Amino acid sequence: MKNVxxxxxxxxxxxxxxxxxxxxxxxAFVKWIKPLANETITxxxxxxxxxxxxxxPVLIGLSFGGIIATELAKIIPxxxxxxxxxxxxxTEIPFIYRLAGxxxxxxxxxxxxxxxxxxxxxxxxxxxxKNDKDLxxxxxxxxxxxxxxxxxxxxxxxxxxxxxxxxxxxxxxxxKLLPFKNAEEAIAIENGGHLMxxxxxxxxxxxxxxxxxxxxxxx
Numbered sequence: 001m002k003n004v005x006x007x008x009x010x011x012x013x014x015x016x017x018x019x020x021x022x023x024x025x026x027x028a029f030v031k032w033i034k035p036l037a038n039e040t041i042t043x044x045x046x047x048x049x050x051x052x053x054x055x056x057p058v059l060i061g062l063s064f065g066g067i068i069a070t071e072l073a074k075i076i077p078x079x080x081x082x083x084x085x086x087x088x089x090x091t092e093i094p095f096i097y098r099l100a101g102x103x104x105x106x107x108x109x110x111x112x113x114x115x116x117x118x119x120x121x122x123x124x125x126x127x128x129x130k131n132d133k134d135l136x137x138x139x140x141x142x143x144x145x146x147x148x149x150x151x152x153x154x155x156x157x158x159x160x161x162x163x164x165x166x167x168x169x170x171x172x173x174x175x176k177l178l179p180f181k182n183a184e185e186a187i188a189i190e191n192g193g194h195l196m197x198x199x200x201x202x203x204x205x206x207x208x209x210x211x212x213x214x215x216x217x218x219x
Contacts, residue, residue, distance in 0.1 A: 002212060003054040005030055007065030009085075009195075010151050011143030015135060016062065019201030020208070028053075030065075035150040041158070045071040052076060058212060061086055062197060063178075064151050073164045081164045082211060084204065085178060085194050088169055089161050092182045101156030111148055115140050124176050126193015135198070168211045170204065172196040187211070 014029040061069030066086025117137035172192020
């Protein structure tokens with residue numbers, strides 16, 4: 001049984017993975033913890049690493065969870081790092097996000113608007129199906145606004161340039177939040193949006209198992 005730790009997206013939890021097939025995997029979902037005032041990503045990652053109980057696990061990070069998974073892989077040994085709908089380095093952050101970070105424009109965002117279920121949010125995240133819309137609405141409502149502010153600041157100011165030696169990146173070709181064109185050497189999920197783990201769960205599951213099993217066969 002392969003030990004896998006999964007980090008969800010910004011403010012989300014394991015509910016967004018409910019359609020993925022985790023057969024033959026010993027899966028644990030890392031719980032988001034509340035960031036301290038002005039906490040650095042390094043310190044936050046150190047605190048969240050306390051949830052990793054197995055040696056050399058496979059880490060899977062979705063969206064913002066991929067950023068934290070990347071930072072985790074710097075401080076603990078991992079067998080494999082798999083990112084879904086995420087970023088590997090600062091060069092993959094869309095220019096407009098990086099510019100906002102440099103000018104501190106993200107501090108002007110009406111965060112209450114980001115927590116609301118409306119057509120723009122659903123379009124950005126690629127949420128189409130009725131059941132997914134209901135889940136998306138609940139996830140947004142449950143997102144802690146202080147965590148949201150902290151995480152967005154981390155995203156737009158992230159400076160990572162290192163690539164883990166056992167890194168794989170899975171990305172949707174129709175991701176509007178993090179465009180596929182910025183995702184270098186990513187495994188493409190055709191027509192996948194940012195939350196393709198919902199409506200493209202079968203394709204994502206197949207790629208995940210292929211990536212994990214191919215790695216294990218060579219170790």
